[in-house]
Amino acid sequence: MSLTKKRWNNKKCTESRTCDINDKFKDKHCVNTLEQEICESRIELDKWLREIYGDSYGNFHGENDIGYDHWDRIEKLLKKVFESENHHALADSCLDDILFLISRSDEGGRIIAWLHPNVKPLSHIADLTIENFIVLCKHAIKSGEDFCDYQLAYCFHKFDSLSKDLEELLIGLFKKDAVYTKRLALESLAKHRVPNLENYITExxxxxxxxxxxxxxxxxxxxxxxxxxxxxxxxxLLKSNDEHIRTNAESI
Incomplete structure (x- = not known):
């Protein structure tokens, strides 16, 4: 299935998750060096995005995100997090920052290896364990919409089967508001033939x-x-006015 038509108006979400570095460092939870570095990286990227996109920031397709010069630094920081046994102990504010960084890396598909759903690694930058992947999914479900959600949802293709907990997480991602997240979550739900699949299809x-x-x-x-x-x-769908829709429907 084509990954076409994936973006949506994200302005409200982006604005609500913008932070000031001084305020973040006053947060009693953002105390260790790694969390501070992640916070700094998020704010620096956010500043760069605003300069690149100008007034359209928050309502854009994101193709310029991958041109940021400091992805290497971000990937090194997230590698430490992904391979840590204390991932679950991170402050919610730090997890917000991590999801923001993941969301803006989607075109590269390295931090979360969502562009290759049939290849086992969950990440191309680190040994992201299932346990730490679950931490990210749980936080994404309770957070605002962002471009990380569909990346996580599509990665459920990588599992040979779903435990009850993983199935509930995938359904939680499907229940988010963004249609593109629902689309990729449905593909994962169908791959695993979850119970009541038809209900999610009709929804x-x-x-x-x-x-x-x-x-x-x-x-x-x-x-x-x-x-x-x-x-x-x-x-x-074969009666659609959109030629691309008709062509895709014919091929299914």
Whole structure:
């Protein structure tokens, strides 16, 4: 399935998660050196993004993010976090910063290896354990929308099977508001043929997003859970005014 049409208006989220470095360092939780370095990296990146995008910051497609000069430094910091046994002890404010850094690295697909869902590593920069991956997912679910959510959701493809806890996390990501996150979460749900899959398919279809409709069609084909619904959705998408939608529907 194509990863086309992935972005959305993220202005509200970005503004709500902007921080001032002086305020962050007053936070009693942001006390150790690693957390401070992560905080600094997030603020420096945020400042650069505002300079690059100007007034459009927060309402953009993000293609320039990968051009930031200091991703190497960020990756070294996150490698320490991902391979730490104390990942669960990080302050929520620091986890916010980590998710922000992940979100802006999506075009590279290195920090979270979401662009290669059938390749086992969860990250190309570190040995990200399942336990630490779960920490990230739990925090993402309770946080505002951002570009990290769909990266995490798509990585559930990498698991041979889902425990009950992993299944609940994936459903939690599917329940977030952004349609693109729902789309990639549904693909992972379909891959694992979770119970009540048809309910998630119809929920996504109800968004009336034709690109999401293609994911619904693909999920129905992969799971084989309802041939009648598959034919109904496919017939509707084949009548789309968008040539790309029709072409994709024909190929499924």
């Amino acid at each position: 996504l279809w109800a968004t009336n997003d034709e690109w999401a409709g293609l994911n619904c069609l693909d999920a129905l084909k992969v799971s084989g859970c309802n041939d009648e619904l598959f034919n109904k959705y496919r017939e509707k």
